[in-house]
Amino acid sequence: MVKVNVKIVSIQDADKFSKICSKYDCDMDLQNDKYYVNAKSIMGIFSLDLSKILVLDADTDDEERVKKDFADFIQ
Template sequence: MKSVTIRLNTINDVKTFVNTVGKYDFDVDLISGRYAIDAKSIMGIFSLDISKPIKLDAHTDNADAFFAEIKDFIVE
C-alpha cells in the first residue's frame, strides 16, 4: 500500500479525479479524520471536507502510473 496527501479544490477536480481513479482495478481509499471512503465514489468524496488535504491510500504495490496521472492533486 502506498499513501500520499491530495487536495481537490473544485468540483471539476473531483470529477477528473474520480474518472482517473476509476481506470485502475485496485482499491483506493480517501481518509479524512475518522472517515474512510472509496475514492471511486463521487458521492463519497463530497461527503468529506474537501477544503482540507485528504490522505489517499492506494492498495497496490505497482502504483507508479497511477501516481503519475494524479500528480496535479498531490500535496507535497
C-alpha cells in the same frame, strides 16, 4: 499500499479524480481524519471536508503510476 496526500478544490477536480481512480483495478480510498470513503465514488468524495488535505490509499504497489496519474492533486 501507496499513500499520498492530495487536495481536491472544485467539482471538476472531484470528477477528474474519481475518473482516474476508476481506471485502477484495486481498492482506492480517501481518508479525512477518521472517515474513509471509496475514492471511485464522486458522492463519497463530496461527503468529505474538501477544505483539508486528504490521504489517498491505493491498494497497489505501483507507486510511480499513482504519483504520475495524480500529479495534479498531490500536495
